[in-house]
Amino acid sequence: MYLNEPRQARSIAPLPDSRRWLRVSEVASYLGLSQHHIYRMHRRGQLPSFKLPGLGVRIDRKALDAKIESFKEARARASETTWPV
Numbered sequence: 001m002y003l004n005e006p007r008q009a010r011s012i013a014p015l016p017d018s019r020r021w022l023r024v025s026e027v028a029s030y031l032g033l034s035q036h037h038i039y040r041m042h043r044r045g046q047l048p049s050f051k052l053p054g055l056g057v058r059i060d061r062k063a064l065d066a067k068i069e070s071f072k073e074a075r076a077r078a079s080e081t082t083w084p085v
Contacts, residue, residue: 048060
């Protein structure tokens with residue numbers, strides 16, 4: 001590859017439903033966040049994840065989907081709240 005050649009965009013295939021453990025790059029594209037942000041969330045304990053020696057971080061997709069659903073429900077409940085004027 002030469003320096004002046006345009007780089008081709010990578011297309012990421014949709015994740016198969018049968019896969020439970022996801023890589024950081026897959027979760028980043030799944031959530032629309034950067035890999036750096038996913039690693040930071042892992043270190044802070046904000047993701048259902050663990051580190052495999054020599055293989056990197058893996059995130060539990062089922063637990064991640066459940067966590068996303070709970071955030072959506074909480075946001076919906078908060079938007080239904082009426083505040084006194």
